[in-house]
Amino acid sequence: MCFDTAIDGQRYTQRRLEFESNTIAPSMPKNVPIERHASKLYTHTLLLEVQKEIYRGMTFCYIASKNPELDGVKIYTIVHTNRQYKDINEFEVSFDTRDRSVSFSCMGYTRLGYLCRHAFCVYRYNQVDEIPVQYQPGRWKRDILPRRVFSMSNTYSADTDAESVFRNEIFDLVIEYTSILIV
Template sequence: MLSIHKLWVPSYFHDIPMCCLMKTTSRCESSNSMFKVTSGSTNTLVQFLMCFDTAIDNQRYNQRVVEFKSKSTTCSFKIGLHLEVHAAKIYTQTIFKDVQKEIYNCMINCFITNVDVVDNFKVYTVSQMDNRSDFVNHFKVSVHMLEHSYECSCMGFTRVGYLCRHIFCVFRLHQIKNIPDRYISNCWRKGSLPSHVYSLSQRLSVDNMEVSVLRNEVADCVNECVDHLAFNVDGLSSFNQKMKELKGGIS
């Protein structure tokens, strides 16, 4: 193992995008664990397919619950910076807690100690302190002044998929209030799954008759509108009134 340590020690992979990476072994283990709940080795093919459908339905239900909680629950803020508020709007709750920790540490433990200008780059030296207020490490944040791009020597964004505390420290200096879109991974966003995953046609047996397709589309559209307006009293009231007008026109 020591002779091939360059193939498995994480420090050798700082320059390789590894966010959202799922190892083959972990994928197999999680799949086996999920199917063991509803299926067994003695099942017939028909029984396995029925168990498979049950497991997928459970996954979609759990995902739906998590999506609803992420959209409807108000996050608690530690600092109240615009960056923190913006992160709460775009990230799922789980990822927001990690990003919030980075933003908090950029305020408490990170300080810019030097600035160099090289060609079109500004290179900031961000010094990081530990809990005893001792400087324990120094990182270089390179800012391309024309392209407004940021890169840190810790390669945090490349490894985990969200910005590190050192770049947030430079954001604070530049008074940047929103995280740029180029540094927001789509997989961490709220509502990253396409809406058709939750459609009726995906949850029920597929019926290709024109009337069934239209009925499912109408039901999905109504559900999406209600979810979007879940805590908007004025919006829900207006939507409810329009639905009643449409219902009156039909009757």
């Protein structure tokens, strides 16, 4: 019984967060194109973190130097400042113009799982308006779980008789198409 209660709590939390991601319109204080793309891509919770990084990349980072392009790769030195705009750290960011990939010395993507402010600073400079596919990990995306996870037969004890299975499948389809119409 304790296991069932714990699983029900996790399912409830997952459904609530899924609902928030699908229905709550995020605020876009800067309304930057890459921010709009992130709002369509990421869950509501992660979007708030990505928005902070975009803002910090616009406000507290600047390109101090740029090396000449070599084989489609541009190397930038990004300076990170504090709130008083005093330089704190320098990071090196490599930007590949062919596939819009970045590699950076701060290791932010490896540590956090989403792009850091230094990457957004370089993307803004190079006018990249969308987050590249290689930086869209499945665990942060909207609708990563299949709709079957939230189906009636998975939510409640499964009735195996034909009428109950048919009714649950119809109800699942109604919920799925209603959610598509709302969004």
